[in-house]
Amino acid sequence: MIKKQLIMEKALELFAEQGFEATSVQQITEHCGISKGAFYLSFKSKDELxxxxxxxxxxxxxxxxxxxxxxxxxxxxxxxxxxxxxxxxxxxxxxxxxxxxxxxxxxxxxxxxxxxxxxxxxxxxxxxxxxxxxxxxxxxxxxxxxxxxxxxxxxxxxxxxxxxxxxxxxxxxxxxxxxxxxxxxxxxxxxxxxxxxxxMQPMNEEITKEQILDTLEQKIAEIEEPIEKESLILLKQQLIEPTFSLAIVKGLLENIRNHPHCKWISYLLRRYYKV
Amino acid sequence: MIKKQLIMEKALELFAEQGFEATSVQQITEHCGISKGAFYLSFKSKDELxxxxxxxxxxxxxxxxxxxxxxxxxxxxxxxxxxxxxxxxxxxxxxxxxxxxxxxxxxxxxxxxxxxxxxxxxxxxxxxxxxxxxxxxxxxxxxxxxxxxxxxxxxxxxxxxxxxxxxxxxxxxxxxxxxxxxxxxxxxxxxxxxxxxxxMQPMNEEITKEQILDTLEQKIAEIEEPIEKESLILLKQQLIEPTFSLAIVKGLLENIRNHPHCKWISYLLRRYYKV
DNA sequence: TATAATAATGACCAATCAGTCATTTGTCAA
DNA sequence: TTGACAAATGACTGATTGGTCATTATTATA
Missing domain, CATH: 1.10.357.10 (Tetracycline Repressor, domain 2)
Incomplete structure (x- = not known):
């Protein structure tokens, strides 16, 4: 995972200088001091980066x-x-x-x-x-x-x-x-x-819920702390099939609000439930 | 010359759709119904286009x-x-x-x-x-x-x-x-x-005079009408070595002002002499 | 009609690219 | 020390690119 961050940082420098299209994967890997293969272990493609x-x-x-x-x-x-x-x-x-x-x-x-x-x-x-x-x-x-x-x-x-x-x-x-x-x-x-x-809003609204679910699952796998983890799991269930009252949802959101890795999912859910 | 205009029009359509980099010369020539070589008779490079x-x-x-x-x-x-x-x-x-x-x-x-x-x-x-x-x-x-x-x-x-x-x-x-x-x-x-x-103005000011001269010469070669042509020639001499008074320059500019092909050079010169 | 001059062709070239994969290197536990 | 597994390598592939040039077609001139 730390390799991923390295690539992102070094690639960013090159992209800022030359633009995305003008920067080759080769250049990125050279700038990182890694091989081309190693790049594709961290990212499936240049676009994914x-x-x-x-x-x-x-x-x-x-x-x-x-x-x-x-x-x-x-x-x-x-x-x-x-x-x-x-x-x-x-x-x-x-x-x-x-x-x-x-x-x-x-x-x-x-x-x-x-x-x-x-x-x-x-x-x-x-x-x-x-x-x-x-x-x-x-x-x-x-x-x-x-x-x-x-x-x-x-x-x-x-x-x-x-x-x-x-x-x-x-x-x-x-x-x-x-x-x-x-x-x-x-x-x-x-x-x-x-x-x-x-x-001017040709937005696909349906994408949002799926996106929130994706992020939720990612965070559930990532986070260790029991309270936060359980809150996330419950929020996921709630998203799939609403059963809890708004008060409970709000409480669960409060549980994760201050976790440094939950800021984004917290924002997404607050926006979703309009609280 | 008409070929040049054709290429420009057809290329513009493709560029608008796909962007410049993403459009190949091949695509342009196909869209024009001409060969690749013909393209390079009109333009020295894709950049020039x-x-x-x-x-x-x-x-x-x-x-x-x-x-x-x-x-x-x-x-x-x-x-x-x-x-x-x-x-x-x-x-x-x-x-x-x-x-x-x-x-x-x-x-x-x-x-x-x-x-x-x-x-x-x-x-x-x-x-x-x-x-x-x-x-x-x-x-x-x-x-x-x-x-x-x-x-x-x-x-x-x-x-x-x-x-x-x-x-x-x-x-x-x-x-x-x-x-x-x-x-x-x-x-x-x-x-x-x-x-x-x-x-915020890292402008190369010296480029301007050269640019005006280039455009002038181009127009002198292009234009047939004797009054306009002579006016342009005199304006060119004036640009290289100022000899006439401002009144004369202004008169010369007036001569070319309404010629449809002189609008741009007229603007450039008016700007240069601040009249 | 013959010849010269010009316009147009498209196969070809070298370079570059994203992405792959057989192979090597490194790191563990047994 | 061995062997199993994972991490890392970089030569290689196939596709695409901008640009060239020997060749051919067309037109103008005599």
Whole structure:
């Protein structure tokens, strides 16, 4: 397993530099000091590697942002949101570089769907933030607002990613917080209607439950601690055939919430049960 | 020459669908109904083809936008700007698709520089628009404003490009006009300072004059009309060794301004002489 | 019609790629 | 020390790529 991590780290460096397609498996293995065969013991294919990388990064970002949005008071929410988004980009600038280089690239169908999936999660988080901050006042323009926020997010990403310029993150977050507030409180002409937004969501919803089950089983096999393990097993049964009350589910979620390896599955389940 | 255009059109279709790297020369020639050798009679390499495509498209967009910005009164400027930008995307959606797919891709060094060049031209046009509309009132936030406008431009591009959703362009332009005005008249926290902006400009300025000369010579060889041809020759001499007064230069530019094949060189020279 | 010039062909080349698998190396317990 | 098992190797495969060039077809000229 440690070999897998080594490959991921070294491959990430190369991908960030040259892009995914332009980096050969040979190069990766040389950069790791291992043989080509060894690579294929850890990953079934080159595609599986990039998927693992993107999963790792996006899971991190989404859970981080979700936590920020949940734990921050209204007054500081926008600021913290932008700050932590850009901090993530900064911290994982190699990931960000790969993501931007390969964004909407031809690549794999599976990868495009995966990116769309994480994008959707992020959109939901942003929408929940808008709901909390401005509530009914922005119903008509809330999707426009969401797209504006996404734009602002991408706006300065090039700064960290393609130039290595020292950036005052606090000032940036302040500036974008002001812009967002200005638009939220003054904009009146909506463009993205509910219908338009939904037209842009060719999402396969059914995939989600399967995906949660997969992750659950993985974690059940992985985790040793008895309480957490049993909680996961019960949550799996509940997912297959609901029998417990919401209170019990919530309690079980509470059991795993703080386990470092359960952050992602915890997020997925909270989202699924809308708690 | 007509063969060249055929190849460009057919290749564009394939690039839009599959991306540049994923499309082989073989595929292109098959799609054109010509042989592989014939391809290399029109283009020295596959790279030269994509460069020709991007040149054609970007020259079109930049001259269009420049004309709009010059010819529209202040009241309608922002609206017309957004409207025509999105109309370009819509009209040349295959181009736009390729551009987005290949954006900041590894590709060729030359291509990256070329993209950066056109990007810079666009930024200059936007800045001149901001200057005209808001003048001294937005000096501190003008670069932030410019980046915001660029963000808004990209924001909904996916709509035309990846989904083929019918879009109310007028409403979109209205919506973005309002947002831009809101930010211009109310934003106070600048993030992109003059210094930061310049740090993001690793442009080779010297390339420009050479490039203008190249284009000039090309057009001189191409154009038949005596007045236009002589004007171009004189403008070339002036570029190599300035002898005429600004009035004469301006007159010469006026001579070529309306020739359909001189739009681009006319734009380049006007920009160079800042008239 | 004969000749020269130009346009077009597609078999071919060298390079590169992801992925495989017979073989070797290393690591245990017996 | 032996033998069984797993980990690691890298030469090899088959497919694909961008690009070339000797050959052939077409057109223009005389």
């Amino acid at each position: 990039i998927i693992a990388l993107i999963d790792q990064f996006m899971m991190q970002v989404v859970t981080d942002i979700d936590r920020i949005v949940r734990d921050t008071c209204d007054e500081q929410l926008l600021y913290e949101f932008y700050y932590s988004i850009y901090q993530s980009f900064h911290k994982h600038s190699d990931f960000a570089k790969v993501l931007m280089k390969e964004h909407s690239q031809t690549l794999n169908k599976e990868l495009i769907q995966k990116m769309r999936y994480y994008d959707k999660l992020l959109e939901d988080i942003i929408l929940s933030m808008i709901e909390r901050l401005y509530g009914g006042r922005v119903q008509e323009i809330k999707y426009d607002l969401m797209y504006s926020i996404k734009s602002f997010m991408n706006m300065y990403s090039h700064l960290f990613v393609f130039y290595s310029i020292p950036v005052d993150l606090k000032l940036l977050a302040n500036s974008l917080e002001e812009k967002t507030n200005l638009l939220a409180t003054n904009a009146t002409v909506p463009f993205v209607s509910v219908e338009l937004h939904h037209m | 994509i460069i020709a495509l991007i040149d054609q498209f970007m020259m079109q967009v930049v001259t269009d936008i420049d004309r709009i910005v010059r010819d529209t009164c202040d009241e309608q400027l922002l609206y017309e700007f957004y409207y025509s930008i999105y109309q370009s995307f819509h009209k040349h959606s295959d181009f736009a698709k390729v551009l987005m797919k290949e954006h900041s891709q590894t590709l060729n060094k030359e291509l990256i520089q070329k993209m950066r060049y056109y990007d810079k031209l666009l930024e200059d046009i936007i800045l001149s628009m901001i200057e005209r509309l808001y003048g001294g009132r937005v000096q501190e936030i003008k670069y932030d404003l410019m980046y915001s406008i660029k963000s808004f431009m990209n924001m909904y591009s996916h709509l035309f490009v990846f989904y083929s959703i019918p879009v109310d362009l007028k409403l979109l332009a209205n919506s973005l006009e309002e947002k831009t005005n809101l930010l211009a008249t109310n934003a106070t926290v600048p993030f992109v300072s003059v210094e930061l902006h310049h740090m």
